[in-house]
Amino acid sequence: MKKTILLIEDEESQRILYQEEIEKHGYAVMTAADGHEGIEVIEKHPIDLAILDIRMPKMDGLETLGKLLSSRTNLPVIIYTAYSHYKTDFMSWAADSYLVKSSDLSELTRKIKELLGD
Amino acid sequence: MTCQRLAAVGRFSASLAHEIRNPLATIGGFAKQLLDLKDPAKAQRNLKIIVSEIEKLEDVLNNLLEFSSFPAAKKHEFLLREFFDEIVEVFSIRMEKRKAVLRVDVPPDLVLSADKAQMGEVMRNLITNSLDSLSSSGVVTVKAWREDADVIIEVSDNGTGFPPEQQKKVFEPFFTTKSHGTGLGLTIVKKLYREEPRRQYRHRLAHRGRNNRETVSSRRENA
Numbered sequence: 148m149k150k151t152i153l154l155i156e157d158e159e160s161q162r163i164l165y166q167e168e169i170e171k172h173g174y175a176v177m178t179a180a181d182g183h184e185g186i187e188v189i190e191k192h193p194i195d196l197a198i199l200d201i202r203m204p205k206m207d208g209l210e211t212l213g214k215l216l217s218s219r220t221n222l223p224v225i226i227y228t229a230y231s232h233y234k235t236d237f238m239s240w241a242a243d244s245y246l247v248k249s250s251d252l253s254e255l256t257r258k259i260k261e262l263l264g265d
Numbered sequence: 266m267t268c269q270r271l272a273a274v275g276r277f278s279a280s281l282a283h284e285i286r287n288p289l290a291t292i293g294g295f296a297k298q299l300l301d302l303k304d305p306a307k308a309q310r311n312l313k314i315i316v317s318e319i320e321k322l323e324d325v326l327n328n329l330l331e332f333s334s335f336p337a338a339k340k341h342e343f344l345l346r347e348f349f350d351e352i353v354e355v356f357s358i359r360m361e362k363r364k365a366v367l368r369v370d371v372p373p374d375l376v377l378s379a380d381k382a383q384m385g386e387v388m389r390n391l392i393t394n395s396l397d398s399l400s401s402s403g404v405v406t407v408k409a410w411r412e413d414a415d416v417i418i419e420v421s422d423n424g425t426g427f428p429p430e431q432q433k434k435v436f437e438p439f440f441t442t443k444s445h446g447t448g449l450g451l452t453i454v455k456k457l458y459r460e461e462p463r464r465q466y467r468h469r470l471a472h473r474g475r476n477n478r479e480t481v482s483s484r485r486e487n488a
Contacts, residue, residue, distance in 0.1 A: 158287065160314045164294045202283065216385020229286040232279055248286055 148239040149175040150195040150263055155185035155211060156227075159205040161248075165227075166236070168252045185207030189215055193236055194222065201243070203230040209238040213259065217222065217257055227255060286323045290320040317358070324393070327386070328453060342378045345409050345416070352388055352407075356396070365399050367392065372411040377416050390450035391420040398424025435451045 148199040152174050156162045159180075161262070166176040177192060179185035181203050188194065198258055200206035201216075208226060215222060234246050244258050295311040295318075302308045349369045360367050377384070388407070396404040399422060409418045 160291050160295075160318065161287070162315070164298075165290060167298070168294070229283045229290065231282070240471070243485060248290040250290050251298060252294055 149173060150265075151175045151177060151193065152259065153177050153179065153185060153188055153192075153194045153197040155179045155182060155197065155208070156200045157181055157202070158200075161200075165252070165255070168256060172256050172260070174259070182206030182208065182214070185211055186214050186218070189219060189222070192220070196223045196225070196259060198225045198227050199231055200257075201226060201230055201239075210235070211234065212238065212241055225255070225258055225262070281325070281329075285294055285322065288321045291315075292318045317362070320359075324389075327389075328450065339380050340378050341378050341380075341381070343381055344373070345375045346373045346375050346385070346419070348377075348381065348441060349388075349407060349409075352392065354383070355389075356392060357395060359438065360405075363396060363399065364402050365402045366398060368406045370406065375409055375411060376408075388418075388420070388453050390454050390461060394450055395422035397419055400424070 150190045152169055154162060154169070154176055156165065157180050158179070162178045162180070166178060169176050177188055177194070179188050185197070185199070189197070198236055199208045199212060199215070203211070203264055206214075208228065212224060212226070213223060225246060226239055226242045227246050227248060229248045231247050233239050239245055245261055246254055246258060292315050299308055299311050302311065346369075347370050353367055353369060356367055360386050381383050392405055392407070396403075399405070403423050405420065405422045406416065409416060411417075
C-alpha cells in the first residue's frame with residue numbers, strides 16, 4: 148500500500164506541481180488549501196507525512212503545525228515555504244525539516260524519502 | 266525611528282523575497298516538467314500556469330516601481346467606458362480562472378480628465394484586492410457616474426472584507442491580509458490620490474458578509 152502524504156498549500160498551481168512530483172516517486176498525495184482543511188484531513192485519514200506552507204489564509208503554517216502535532220505527535224512534518232527567516236522561529240523547530248521553496252524539487256522528494264525511511 | 270525603519274526594511278525584504286521566490290519556483294518547476302512532457306494538453310496547462318505566474322511577478326514589479334517613484338501626472342481626457350473595456354480584457358484570464366465576474370456599469374459618454382496610466386494602476390490594485398477577497402463565483406462591480414463636477418468611480422465586491430481591527434492598517438506599507446502580495450497596493454492607491462489635491466480618495470471598508478466598497482472621485486480640471 149502506498150504511503151500517503153498530506154500537502155497543505157494555499158496556491159493552487161503549487162499544489163498541482165508538488166502533488167505531481169511526489170506522486171512520481173510512488174506516494175499517494177492528499178491536498179488541503181489551508182490549515183483548517185489540513186487538520187480535517189489528518190483527523191479522518193491515515194497520513195504518513197505532512198508538507199506545510201507557512202503563509203496561508205485563515206490559519207498560518209506555524210499555528211497549523213502546532214495543531215497537527217497535538218493530534219498526531221509523531222507525524223513527520225516538512226515546512227516548505229518561500230520564506231527563509233521563519234527557520235529561526237522556535238515554533239518551526241517542531242517540524243522535522245525546514246526547506247525553502249525552489250524550482251528544483253529533488254530536495255523535497257529526497258527529504259520525504261529520508262523521513263519515511265524509503 | 267531608525268529601529269522602526271530597519272524593521273520596516275526587514276519586513277519589506279522578507280515580503281519581497283517571498284513574492285519573487287514563490288512564482289519563480291512555480292515557473293521553474295512547471296518549465297522543468299515541460300522538458301519531458303509528451304501530453305500536449307498537459308503542456309498547454311503548464312504554459313498557462315507559467316504565464317499566470319509571470320503576470321504575478323510583473324504585478325510585484327509594477328507595485329515596487331509605483332511605490333518608489335511617482336512621475337508627474339500627464340492628464341488628458343478619455344472615455345471611461347473604453348478605459349474599463351481595456352481593464353476587463355486585462356483581467357479576463359484571472360476572472361475566468363477564479364470563476365469570478367467583473368461587471369462594469371459605466372455610461373458610454375462619461376469623460377474623465379486624469380493620467381490614464383495612474384488611473385490604470387489605481388484600478389488594477391483595487392480590482393486585484395476585490396478579486397483576492399472573493400470566494401468562488403464572486404462578483405466585482407465597477408460603477409462610475411457624474412456628481413456635479415466630480416466623476417465618482419466605485420469598485421465593490423461581495424468578498425470577505427476587512428475585519429474592524431485591520432481597517433486602520435490597510436494603508437500602511439507592507440501590511441497585507443493575503444497569503445501573497447507585497448502589501449503595497451492600497452498604499453499606492455492612497456499616495457496617487459494624495460499627489461492630486463483636487464482628487465479625493467474615500468474608502469469604506471466593511472465586515473465580512475457586507476458589500477465592500479472602494480470609491481475614488483476625480484474632479485474635472487475645468488470644473
